[in-house]
């Protein structure tokens with residue numbers, strides 16, 4: 001099982017677990033030394049050498065415990081275990097000398113030492129082991145005199161061969177266990193890599209997304225690309241207004257009407273929401289749907305990450321928790337970012353772009369014109385007539401309604417590329433980023449046809465329903481008729497000319 005806690009880089013205080021090599025060799029080493037002690041005892045009894053052989057043999061029995069202690073206490077337990085294996089060779093070489101080079105023992109013990117060293121350290125350690133084994137044997141021979149007794153008895157041969165077979169079987173079993181562990185570790189590492197990759201992808205997607213829909217859609221597409229064996233869906237809804245603000249995205253998963261009904265039920269029971277993954281239902285193809293709640297991870301939203309998977313194991317559950325955390329954090333950040341962007345760019349009363357945003361856009365158009373003189377832009381300034389009168393007679397709330405009505409109706413006539421902004425109290429402005437005066441004139445004529453003189457219904461401060469006529473003064477200008485810096489001022493001037501003219505006309509009409 002993947003333990004994501006192990007991903008933490010913090011040091012674990014207290015007892016240090018020895019390297020797996022030290023743990024793996026403990027059993028076979030203890031067996032080998034006990035078996036060699038048995039051999040020693042047998043020979044001592046056969047030869048009648050008594051404690052002169054049994055005494056040192058007992059000391060030999062201490063070695064596996066000493067070796068393990070050495071590996072546990074060492075700073076680098078893997079290196080310590082390599083040293084232990086080398087010392088095994090030296091000790092056993094010497095002991096073969098003690099046993100007067102009883103042939104079967106010398107061959108089997110030597111082979112066991114060489115094989116152990118080669119398995120863990122390759123040819124280099126095999127050579128070291130052979131040299132140490134020979135040095136041990138030679139050292140003993142030189143210090144105590146060379147004595148040869150190649151054969152003891154058939155029974156002892158049987159004992160020795162049986163021990164050797166058991167030892168090699170035990171070693172093979174240990175190696176098999178180690179290989180399995182390594183295989184599992186590799187599979188876990190690969191899986192963790194995929195999880196990290198997916199988490200990184202989610203981070204990148206979240207940065208790029210311009211809204212929550214894109215964020216969820218792209219996140220799930222990436223998750224499905226990283227984990228094609230699973231299908232994903234996500235549902236989000238605002239806690240206070242669940243039926244107003246909802247988001248959903250699906251990748252590699254088809255939800256039937258029954259699933260959606262069940263999900264609807266889950267989303268409705270926000271009070272009883274579970275903290276962990278729940279099974280939704282078994283699908284006819286044997287696959288199952290699981291839902292992981294975003295409970296408590298979002299400040300204003302509630303949501304679920306749905307996954308289609310053959311079964312839910314601890315690994316999948318932990319992975320889902322990580323994805324839900326990441327998705328929730330990305331959504332929360334995006335919502336915050338969008339809210340801040342809106343506050344910075346939009347006018348609070350009308351929701352149109354504010355003056356600051358308009359001026360930045362105008363600066364970009366001025367720079368564009370400086371770089372490519374053929375790239376023209378135009379501006380249309382507008383001023384609502386008579387707002388002061390409405391404020392004075394019917395109150396500011398009525399004046400606000402007039403402003404928002406004008407904003408709504410202007411929006412209807414603007415194109416997606418036009419930048420419509422509230423410039424001041426009752427002043428609006430449209431920037432046509434890549435158009436000439438014709439664009440401003442086109443909008444001005446639409447306004448004259450569809451807005452001018454149109455009725456608008458508002459409520460006065462004392463609750464009275466009023467009907468007003470909309471009137472706007474207009475002035476357009478373009479960078480093809482004056483310098484780019486002067487366009488706004490020219491449009492403003494024309495708008496005031498228009499206002500004065502309209503006032504004169506109204507005065508003439510009485």
Ligand SMILES: Nc1nc2c(ncn2[C@@H]2O[C@H](COP(=O)(O)OP(=O)(O)OP(=O)(O)O)[C@@H](O)[C@H]2O)c(=O)[nH]1
Nearest residue numbers: 383384385386387388389391396397399400425426
């Ligand atoms: N209700 C309301 N009034 C505002 C707002 N911003 C500015 N005003 C008022 O709008 C009026 C704008 O002044 P003017 O441009 O002289 O008003 P006007 O009556 O439209 O005059 P003309 O443009 O000359 O026709 C002022 O009385 C401001 O107090 C706002 O957000 N809400």
